[in-house]
Amino acid sequence: MAGRSQHTGQIMENQTRFDLNAAIETWRNELAAQPNLASDDRRELETHLRDALASFQQRGLNDEESFWLARRRVGQPRQLGEEFVKADLAKAWRERIFWMALGIIVFWELTQILTFAAGITLYYLFPSLHELYIKSGFWPTDAVVLIIGIGLARGSYAQSMKLMWFLKNRFHLVSFVVILALLLSLTQTEFARESFVLNGHHPSVVTWAWAPWLENVGYFLSVYLAHIVAPLIFLVLFFPTHNWKTPRHA
């Protein structure tokens, strides 16, 4: 047994050197492509693969043979994904709904902020375009956010998403949404100021130094907070925690 595997090992070595770490990495990526497998599930399957691998190596098989046998034993990534989702359809849907809701909240916040930012930029740089932008009903910024959203859903930024700090854990994610909410509330104070101008006050009078318009801020913020506090409570309560309980290197 040992002699035979040594022999095949030599042949393999002559053709191309089998890189065990690269093979495991490829397998890990295939597994990661399965939408139904949480990171905790994937780490658990990887420890299983490594255990199986080690047992074949102990029996005298070379790296390549051990890897393929272990891989076969654990199962095809696609089949595994199906098995896992069959076992817990409700959980899969709970998570999907969580991410959909999160998407809607972030989409809403981003469009509000971008609409405002684009409005101001155009107002100062291209006043003629600003007029057009307001008449258009602000759809250009909605379109930009929508395109980003579609890209994310299609997995176009899968690699760069791994680097995003706000996806690391619940605390980061909630902070991210809060930062967006604060940015957005800034735009609300600006709207309060504008509405004061529209009510007949002369723009030059309505400055940050002149406070009465700030009374309107309260109204705008309370309307706005009702929209943001509920989603935040939702985020904290229903965050799918088990994905983040797992250690880095299982």
Next chain:
Amino acid sequence: MYKTAMLTKDLVAASSKPLLLSILADGESYGYEIIQKVRELSGGEIEWSDGMLYPVLHRLERDGLIESEWKKSDTGRERKYYFINSGGRKALKSERQQWLAVHNTLGKLWKIKPALT
């Protein structure tokens, strides 16, 4: 991947719960070790596909019968260990009664049958 020639799919599904609970009642364990144990104890007659084990374990955990924890093993490798809790012990007791009832009944029938033919 599915070597269910010995046991039908339905029977594999039905027996996985008492088997897992019984193994864990003997002490905590992790997926790979559990599969090895089942293979060994059944003399290879019960062959679980490795990937199918985890969804079952996760379901038992969700039902509150077992719990899990990532721990370092003696070799330094981290593994997800499962252990039984009081709910699981209760469930095992009831499973045991049911399986013994089936076992006893079939045993009596099959002991009589050869004598009749």
